[in-house]
Amino acid sequence: MSKKSKKHIGLALGGGAVLGAAHIGVIRALEESEIPVKFISGTSIGALVAAMFAFGKSWKEIRSIAMELDWFDISRLAFNRNGLLSNKKMGKLITDNLGDVTFKDTEIPLAIVATDITSGEKVVIKKGSITTAVLASTSIPGLFVPVETDKRLLVDGGIAENVPVLSARDMGAKYIIGVDLNAKQNFTQPKNIVQVLINTVHLTLRNVTKLQTEEADLLITPDLSEFDYYHVKQIPDLIEKGYAEAKSVIEAHFDKAD
Secondary structure (H helix, E strand, O other): OOHHHHEEEEEEEEOOOOHHHHHHHHHHHHHHHHOOOEEEEEEOHHHHHHHHHHOOOOHHHHHHHHHHHOOOOOEEEEEEOOEEEEEEEHHHHHHHOOOOEHHHHHHOEEEEEEOOOOOOEEEOOOOOOHHHHHHHHHOOOEEEOOOEOEEEEEOOOHHHOEEEHHHHHHOOOEEEEEEOOOOOOOOOOOOOOHHHHHHHHHHHHHHHHHHHHOOOOOEOOOOOOOOOOHHHHHHHHHHHHHHHHHHHHHHHHHOOOO
């Protein structure tokens, strides 16, 4: 890769519920290899990690945040006709760590992908509240209550673009590193309605995501087949898996002498 290309690297972090911890390992590998990320986009859990990174959080800081995160503990029964759970506690997690920030405050240009549940359109959020954008992108349909903003009802961005490669390209990135958490994933038998809904979403997205990631210049696909989408006790091992795969791919494709 040329020095010129390194000035325009975009990182696209895909969805995958708890599997998103692997993104932290990818960021560690990029930091250690001194790969300069100039644009970052995120979908679903990838939006949360992307937001933290866009505000200058190191992989170690993001890891500390993730270790305190319980995918279900941050939720509570919503008693809402549009969803079973509220993710307001995730909003508190974001503001506690970043403050009441907007896209104009980021250190790295950031795009977050959500889906308009009324029209099915992809909504790329690049202005306004970071917290609102992340909550919209992580609102798994049927599970979390949709986020209403700008006269739209928004849900998980994975429905429209699970690995937001094109969104990073549209920001101005010339070389896109995509991270697909679902490419090698096995699906375990669900034990409750929450797990049924999560499996349904990701099974639906898997084939579509393959087409989207063909647009990436470099694709990182850690083998997460031994993990499920639900249990946070897996987070340390997921980080290590993401790191090992990213380190191997980076060493094979980047010359540090560039």
